[in-house]
Amino acid sequence: MRSQTPIRLGVAVAVSITGIALTSAVLSAQAQPDPSGSEALVSERIVATTANLAAGSNVELRVELKRWSTEDERTDILSAAREGPEALQQALRDTDTLGLAFTGDSAVGYFIRYAFRQELPGGGHRVVLATEPRLGSRLARPWRATAAGPDYPFSVIELRLDRNGRGTGTMSFAAQVVVDEPAGTVGLQGFDTAPVLLNGATMEQVGGSGRTS
Known part of the structure; x- marks a missing residue:
């Protein structure tokens, strides 16, 4: 049985979306990728359709991934995750941007701060991504599950x-x-029994180094 340490929710952290300035100066200072998802920076492309959400279903989610997290980056994220969601959110903010996640036809992506790929027995992969801020948080109707669930200020995706x-x-x-x-990653509890929120997921290599650690 896998050893999994739950990340307990503490005081909710408000993520202010108002006033987020995606100016070229800010992006350059923070070494952010081109928010248009230029293919020159892309190593992997993941596409899926959202499902079983009270708000946000039947929307295309497109991930343009420049690279996977390094071992040092994973270590920092895991250390923060063991402290709780607030520490994890700060660690995600502090790490390099690895790509962008686009929702629907929006031209502005959510920063991907964590990306992990694990080969599965018999072929295939487990993929874990984390975005900060939370997916769908910029919309008039923010994404939410059909039933009450965790209210993290970031999003973790597992495929x-x-x-x-x-x-x-x-x-x-x-x-x-x-x-x-055991896997050395953050992830989602009870993947096999959790609601399927992403259907028709595909991943393909489209260029770049695609380096992993």
Whole structure:
């Protein structure tokens, strides 16, 4: 049985979306990628359709990933995750941006701060991504699960893909974020029994180094 450390919710952290300035000066200072998702920076592209959400279903989620988290980056994220959601949110803010996640036809992406890929027995991959801020938080009707779930100020996405890069996934709207100690990653509790929130997921390599650690 996997050893998983749950990340307990403490005092809710308000994420202010008003006044987020995606200016070129800010992006340059923080070494952010081109918010248009320029393919020159992209190593992997993941596309899925949201499902089973009270707000946000049947929306395309497109991830343009520049690279995967390094071992040092994963160590920092795991250390913060063990302290709780507030520490994890700050660690996600402090780490490099690894890509962008786009919702629907929006041209402005959510920063991907964590990206992990694990090969599964028999082929295929487990993929874990984390965005900060939370997916759908900029919309008039922010994304939320059909049932009451964790209220994290960030999003964790977990996908299970077959050897052809196709599969399904879920998100932290409906599952608790945990530390998967054996795998050395954050993830979602009870993936096999959690609601499927991402259907028709595909992952393909589209260029770049695609380096992992």
